[in-house]
Amino acid sequence: MSYPFKPDPRLDLTLERFLDAPRELLWRAWTTPEHVKQWFTPKPWIITDCEIDLRPGGLFRTRMQSPDGKEVNDRHCCYLEIVPNERLVWTDALLPGYRPSGEPFITAVIALTQEGKGTRYTATAIHRDEATRNNHEEMGFFDGWGTVADQLADYVKTI
Amino acid sequence: MSLQAVSQSVPPIDGIFRALADPTRRRVVERLNRSPASVSELAQPFDMALPSFVEHLKVLEGCGLVHSEKAGRVRTYRLSPEPLALAEIWLAEQRALWERRLDQFDAYVMALKEKEK
Numbered sequence: 001m002s003y004p005f006k007p008d009p010r011l012d013l014t015l016e017r018f019l020d021a022p023r024e025l026l027w028r029a030w031t032t033p034e035h036v037k038q039w040f041t042p043k044p045w046i047i048t049d050c051e052i053d054l055r056p057g058g059l060f061r062t063r064m065q066s067p068d069g070k071e072v073n074d075r076h077c078c079y080l081e082i083v084p085n086e087r088l089v090w091t092d093a094l095l096p097g098y099r100p101s102g103e104p105f106i107t108a109v110i111a112l113t114q115e116g117k118g119t120r121y122t123a124t125a126i127h128r129d130e131a132t133r134n135n136h137e138e139m140g141f142f143d144g145w146g147t148v149a150d151q152l153a154d155y156v157k158t159i
Numbered sequence: 160m161s162l163q164a165v166s167q168s169v170p171p172i173d174g175i176f177r178a179l180a181d182p183t184r185r186r187v188v189e190r191l192n193r194s195p196a197s198v199s200e201l202a203q204p205f206d207m208a209l210p211s212f213v214e215h216l217k218v219l220e221g222c223g224l225v226h227s228e229k230a231g232r233v234r235t236y237r238l239s240p241e242p243l244a245l246a247e248i249w250l251a252e253q254r255a256l257w258e259r260r261l262d263q264f265d266a267y268v269m270a271l272k273e274k275e276k
Contacts, residue, residue, distance in 0.1 A: 015254075017261060017265065019265055025268055025271060026264075029267060029271060030264075039260070039264045039266070042260060042263065043259075121261075127253065
């Protein structure tokens with residue numbers, strides 16, 4: 001399977017893993033709100049709301065909330081490509097109906113390939129160039145890493 | 160496919176994050192940010208056996224954040240120039256996000272699979 005994009009190692013990430021479950025199940029876990037709510041946001045953040053309109057141009061919305069409820073990240077994304085059980089592509093560069101969004105940051109490509117009784121799962125995150133400055137909300141998920149990175153960022157500025 | 164190359168370019172960052180996950184090592188980096196220093200100068204504020212402290216220095220040196228030179232009997236540590244670009248920190252955080260997400264996804268679908276048997 002080939003993709004019409006080239007990952008840039010300075011900006012993009014690819015995670016690959018063998019998952020011991022049929023890809024139909026993985027597909028449902030990615031495309032059903034009740035399932036997405038259970039795993040999509042790194043704990044201790046939670047998802048309080050998830051909406052999915054599974055078609056190109058359709059809405060993929062996740063409302064994430066910090067443990068104390070003070071921080072909320074309500075992201076409205078748009079599906080670009082839907083190949084059931086094979087490939088799911090969404091972005092926050094567009095709103096539902098393909099309307100350009102104000103804060104383009106990521107396009108995610110989820111690819112599922114059958115491998116025996118399990119699935120080869122590949123997630124690719126394609127980021128915008130000025131990502132560094134547009135990412136404060138997601139940094140908050142990682143208290144440990146975030147603290148370290150903040151300190152390091154402060155330190156790098158002083159060099 | 161070049162995707163593999165992407166994954167392999169990350170471990171140095173992991174090493175830097177691991178090195179800085181420890182408060183002693185962060186304080187050493189902060190201290191070296193002011194000026195280069197000898198091992199004994201660096202160790203002085205810490206209530207720690209010297210061999211343990213030296214281990215911390217080795218971790219920092221191993222990941223490339225600092226480097227040292229020996230002149231006579233004195234080893235002097237200094238910060239490495241341009242140890243890490245901010246973009247790389249940012250990317251490491253994104254990686255952490257996606258890895259945790261994948262861990263949770265993995266665990267969740269396994270439970271789901273069990274439930275639907």
